[in-house]
Amino acid sequence: MTHIVAGGPVIPNYGKATGCIVDNNSFFCTKWIHQHWSDTLQPALIQHIWLTAIAVGIGFAIAFVLSLVAHRFNWLVPPISAFTAFLYTVPSIALFQVLVPLTGITVTTIEIGLVGYTLLILFGNTLAGLRSVPPDVIEAARGMGLTRLQVLRRVELPLALPAISAGIRIAVVTTISLATVAAYITPYGLGKPIFDGLQINYHTEYVISGVLAIGLALIADGALVLVQRALTPWRRARA
Amino acid sequence: MDPLSASATAAEIVFDRATKRYPGRPQPAVTELSLTIPAGEICVLVGPSGGGKTTAMKMVNRLISITEGDITIDGTSVRSLDLTELRRGIGYVIQQVGLFPHLSVGDNIGTVPKLLGWPKKRIRDRAVELLELVGLEAADAKRYPAQLSGGQRQRVGLARALAANPPLMLMDEPFGAIDPITREHLQDEFLRLHRELRKTVIFVTHDIDEAIKMGDRIAILHSGGILAQYDTPDEILANPASEFVERFVGADRGLKRLSLRRMRDVELEPASSAAADAPRCKETTTLRDALSLMLTEGSHEIVVCDDGGEPVGMLSLQRVSDLLREQVTA
Numbered sequence: 001m002t003h004i005v006a007g008g009p010v011i012p013n014y015g016k017a018t019g020c021i022v023d024n025n026s027f028f029c030t031k032w033i034h035q036h037w038s039d040t041l042q043p044a045l046i047q048h049i050w051l052t053a054i055a056v057g058i059g060f061a062i063a064f065v066l067s068l069v070a071h072r073f074n075w076l077v078p079p080i081s082a083f084t085a086f087l088y089t090v091p092s093i094a095l096f097q098v099l100v101p102l103t104g105i106t107v108t109t110i111e112i113g114l115v116g117y118t119l120l121i122l123f124g125n126t127l128a129g130l131r132s133v134p135p136d137v138i139e140a141a142r143g144m145g146l147t148r149l150q151v152l153r154r155v156e157l158p159l160a161l162p163a164i165s166a167g168i169r170i171a172v173v174t175t176i177s178l179a180t181v182a183a184y185i186t187p188y189g190l191g192k193p194i195f196d197g198l199q200i201n202y203h204t205e206y207v208i209s210g211v212l213a214i215g216l217a218l219i220a221d222g223a224l225v226l227v228q229r230a231l232t233p234w235r236r237a238r239a
Numbered sequence: 240m241d242p243l244s245a246s247a248t249a250a251e252i253v254f255d256r257a258t259k260r261y262p263g264r265p266q267p268a269v270t271e272l273s274l275t276i277p278a279g280e281i282c283v284l285v286g287p288s289g290g291g292k293t294t295a296m297k298m299v300n301r302l303i304s305i306t307e308g309d310i311t312i313d314g315t316s317v318r319s320l321d322l323t324e325l326r327r328g329i330g331y332v333i334q335q336v337g338l339f340p341h342l343s344v345g346d347n348i349g350t351v352p353k354l355l356g357w358p359k360k361r362i363r364d365r366a367v368e369l370l371e372l373v374g375l376e377a378a379d380a381k382r383y384p385a386q387l388s389g390g391q392r393q394r395v396g397l398a399r400a401l402a403a404n405p406p407l408m409l410m411d412e413p414f415g416a417i418d419p420i421t422r423e424h425l426q427d428e429f430l431r432l433h434r435e436l437r438k439t440v441i442f443v444t445h446d447i448d449e450a451i452k453m454g455d456r457i458a459i460l461h462s463g464g465i466l467a468q469y470d471t472p473d474e475i476l477a478n479p480a481s482e483f484v485e486r487f488v489g490a491d492r493g494l495k496r497l498s499l500r501r502m503r504d505v506e507l508e509p510a511s512s513a514a515a516d517a518p519r520c521k522e523t524t525t526l527r528d529a530l531s532l533m534l535t536e537g538s539h540e541i542v543v544c545d546d547g548g549e550p551v552g553m554l555s556l557q558r559v560s561d562l563l564r565e566q567v568t569a
Contacts, residue, residue: 140337143302143409144351144399145326158341234341237383 029204040193040205045212048189051179052220055111056171059118063167066119067126068152080123088120092178096185110182110189117178118171125167129160162235165228169221176217180210190216249278249439250406252299256308259294259464268294269464271308276456278313278406279437283454285444286487291464292443296409299441300329312407327351330400330408330438334415336392338384344370344395345380351403369398374428390421397429401436408440415444426452447488451476451495459484473499493563497527502543505562507552510542517542517553530559 033041063084070076096113103109133156141151183191190213197205229236252275259269269291276282284292297303299310301317310317317325338347348369349362357365367377373394384392393413400408413429414422430453433440444450450457451472459467459475461483468480476496479485488495503522518536520529520543529541533556540555 134335134337136333136335136337137339138337139302140331140333140396141339143300143326143329143331143333143337145323145328145354146350147323150354155339155341159339232341234343234383234385237386 028207032204033208036205041208041212044190044193044209045216048176048179048191048213048216051107051110051114051182051189052172052175052216055114055175055179056118056122056168058111059115059171059175060122060168062115063119063122063126066123067130070123070127071130071156077127084120084123087116090116092117092181093184096182100185105186107186107188110179110186113182114175114179118175121170121174122167125163125170126160129163129167130156132163133159158232161232162228165224165231169224172220172224173217176213176220180213248404248406249437250313251278252276252282252407252439252441253311253314254295254308255311257295257298257305257310258307259291259298259303260306266463267306269298269460272460272464272466273308274458274466274469276439276441278439280455281433281440281442281453283442283444283450283457284460285447285450285454285457286460286467287462288445289462290460291462292445292460293411295460295464296411296441296443299407299409300326300331323354327354327403328405328407330403330405332393332396332400332408332410332413334412336384336396338392338395338399340384342383343380344375344382344384344387347384347395348380348399348402350399355403365402366398369401370395372401372432373398389417390425393417393425397432406438408438410440410442412444413442414449415446429453448495451499459487461487494527494530496563497530497559498525500526500562502526502529502554505554507543507554508558510550510553519544519550521546522551526554526559526562529554530556533559 066080066084070080092113095116096109099109099112103112137155137159138151141155146154179189180191180194183189183195187195190209193209194206194213197203197207197209254272254274256271256273257269258267258271260267272291272295274282284295286292294303298305299312299317301322305318338344339350342350345363345366348366349357352362352365363380366380370377370379375391375394375398379387379391379395384395387395397413400410414425417425426449442450442453444453454472456469457472457475458469461467467487468475468484470480473496475484476488476492476499479488479492485492501522502520502524505526517538517540518532520532520541522543522545524532524543533539533541539557540553542550542553545551
């Protein structure tokens with residue numbers, strides 16, 4: 001199949017689908033989706049998956065360490081909570097804009113912003129999970145001679161897993177959504193075709209990109225539910 | 240020999256003026272507690288709440304640190320032992336059981352053996368052996384704690400504490416959260432188990448009846464962890480050392496003493512034909528139950544029968560009363 005590669009956002013080239021666009025701009029042009037799947041939509045989708053995975057991965061690593069430290073040293077909970085809540089309240093476009101002078105129009109800028117927004121949920125849920133372990137279970141573990149590290153690794157973390165995975169699910173879904181906004185700063189991920197389509201008022205492009213983002217969020221959420229179930233067989237065991 | 244090695248069946252525990260003081264509190268939680276628990280005996284720590292009994296028990300495995308004095312296990316100070324080694328050598332049972340909800344029953348029981356590096360097969364075999372010992376089935380090893388009843392959970396807790404065959408068990412109100420019928424059943428089974436295993440047990444309860452039933456010796460503590468009396472149940476009921484002990488054991492201490500003795504423990508009179516209408520009981524019936532039966536039936540004597548229903552002797556109301564006034568024989 002021969003098709004012309006799409007150009008930049010300002011002078012878009014719709015290739016063979018031009019006719020479809022001229023005739024049907026008020027409607028949905030499935031032909032365009034077919035023609036631009038491999039040069040526009042698929043790369044954007046893959047970029048979006050990477051944006052999300054890296055943001056949640058780094059966010060979780062930071063939040064995990066913060067929750068372990070806060071779990072050990074209780075007095076650190078209020079300042080860390082306040083800091084993550086503060087990050088969460090900063091308007092996203094403003095935050096990305098503030099970062100540009102520091103890190104430029106790069107994927108790094110987007111990732112820093114996205115990581116910041118995951119911390120509140122990931123820190124809060126991980127800490128809540130660690131704190132939800134019944135005190136008698138901890139006492140029995142210590143009484144049996146488990147060291148502090150063994151209590152954490154063998155008892156507290158496995159029991160915190162449901163809360164941790166609930167936090168990761170929320171973080172993944174919100175990051176997928178928020179990452180589309182980040183394309184306003186750096187044209188990357190599914191946000192790029194959304195902004196492109198909006199700019200030239202071409203419905204098909206931003207609608208299908210939005211649908212892909214929603215689909216990605218639903219699939220990611222469903223996959224995480226399955227992973228969590230596989231890791232916590234004991235939660236479904238009832239008399 | 241290492242007092243906490245798995246081959247040791249029981250250990251002698253000595254509290255030597257053990258004291259626990261919390262900063263900012265004028266009165267210690269445990270005050271110069273001194274007592275010796277002979278190897279293989281059940282010592283019950285009993286007293287009103289705030290009496291320091293749980294604190295005293297937790298000083299043994301150092302879940303609570305000792306401020307002054309010492310506690311020794313077969314002559315070795317618990318303060319000189321490595322914390323994790325000390326605890327892995329002591330079976331620990333608590334009221335809420337504290338089973339790990341994310342681990343199967345088998346893995347719960349295997350916790351300490353796994354920490355000690357036992358081979359997998361030995362851990363599995365041990366779990367099955369213990370499940371049968373505490374009256375559960377081998378198939379239960381695969382279930383999760385959420386699938387068990389309260390009584391079953393406490394049995395698993397007991398099996399878990401016994402896993403590495405520790406010479407000492409600490410039990411903190413182990414049957415406190417269980418319904419009365421199951422509790423009595425578990426108490427009886429534990430006593431049977433103890434006759435078999437002969438481990439040293441420190442058992443905490445606030446229930447004097449449970450203390451009398453379970454204890455070879457009872458230590459009664461009153462507020463501030465001060466030892467009010469340390470003796471056999473019979474001696475405490477016969478000769479309370481103070482007004483506090485007398486009040487704590489209750490006005491029915493005579494009846495409680497009767498519940499310590501069974502028909503087979505006392506000298507019976509020959510069964511006479513005059514007692515044909517008298518109520519009958521077994522050799523295992525306690526004197527208390529026999530007395531109750533006599534009073535209910537309005538009889539002055541009771542006939543004791545063997546398992547086959549043949550009379551082996553009889554006991555009169557007067558003799559029960561005489562027995563209570565006898566000196567403690569133990």
